[in-house]
Amino acid sequence: MQVDLIEPSVVGTRNVLNACLKAKAKRVVVVSSIGAVMVNPNWPKDQAMDEECWSDRDSCKTTKNYYCLGKTIAESEAFEYAKRGELDIVTVCPSIVIGTMLQPTINASSLLLLTMLKDEHESMEDKTRHLVDVRDVAEAILLVYEKPEAKGRYICTSYTMKMQALANKLKDVYPNYNYPKSFTEVDDSGKLSSEKLQDLGWKYRPLEESIVDSVMNYEERGLLLKK
Template sequence: MSMEQQNRTVCVTGAGGYVASWLVKLLLSHNYNVVGTVRDPENEKYAHLKKLGDEENQLKLVKADLLDYQSILAAVNGCHGVFHVASPVPSSSVPNPQVELVEPAVNGTLNVLRACSASNIKRVVVVSSVSAVMMNPNWPEDQVIDENCWSDADYCKTTNNWYSYSKTVAEIEALEYAKMNGLNVITLLPSLVLGPMLQQAANASSLVLINLMAEGYEEIENRPRPIVDVRDVAEALLLVYEKPEAEGRYICHSHHSSNGEMVDILRKHYPNYRYPKR
């Protein structure tokens, strides 16, 4: 591999996921060579990714597990940058959150960062979540929630918000590791990610909408919903990767909505479903 090719080669973890698939598509359109980690490169659920690659083998899918350090090390070796997108996103409650959410999020992220250090990766972009900033009951009510706010890990645990807990702890560990080891790490924190899908199976984000249509709720809490388009998230990931001055945390959010507003929009376009009352 020439030096120019190596400088245009990046790894995307969890390449078959909702956000990662759009990121892979965007990277390929910008003439990057992409190494995408997946659980099984031969699985048909990754067929949408294989259609994105071209005859010049811009896209290479490799088998890797976040909890298997050697497989991650092999995947990132020879890359210039890494986008760590892979992380469990539950579509419902999980029986064992420590094993199913926390360990893959925290230990998986640290495995990726250690592999990046060992491989002299120049820049790492880690996908976190606004869940890592919004769960803080002690944040002043008259102060805008921004990148200076962190979710309270203990509060997340006591309220059984294990996804927020996993993303908060994983991001804290990532930035601390970067500081201690001189690794260039940026974190991006998207709000609820919606938009078109490249893969066939519904993802956890899309199920938020689907459940409003199909679950038959009588009523729903009209809670606020901060939303961002999946394509905007992909663009933001590439932007912070390419901008030399980018550093630290970046919230990625564009729209304020609510459960009630989403029900109204869905009812307008798909009137034949039974929708909950607002």
């Protein structure tokens, strides 16, 4: 599992950057993840995590969070290219991506809503989730590519909410799905800031629009029984 998660991220990023170097690309946007930001037990708890916050590699290893470890190593290596003056690199770190699916198979981000809608959990942990629409991520990537003043990292997230609050949002529009009957409290109040990206001119759509478009897309693909 460790190799399966780390190698594609690190080696894949390295291969693409080497190809960009050979092609003499003027600017490269590397799509990382908040996984490279949020695993940091030493970050002040009352301070929102921003672009200065990096996931701690030892903490990732201790908790066996190899996805976050891979993303952290890959993004760090990308900036090594920039430090050597070989490439002009900007990174975007999206949170959990929702919205209409482009890929033919279900990914981990899509499962966030799908699990809540169809898996009939009696109880679910009321974890904090950071959400962003896939279309807003695409616009963020284009923005940092086109803006000459864009530098370094950019956290890309729109909404922070607990799972119970998200379930209530879904119920408002789609009341007949099988939502969890109860939620257990979890102390995981991590905060993220996308202020740097917003200062560059990034805007994001309403959460309700993302939810409706997500569920409609799942229904059209036969991933949900229509209610």
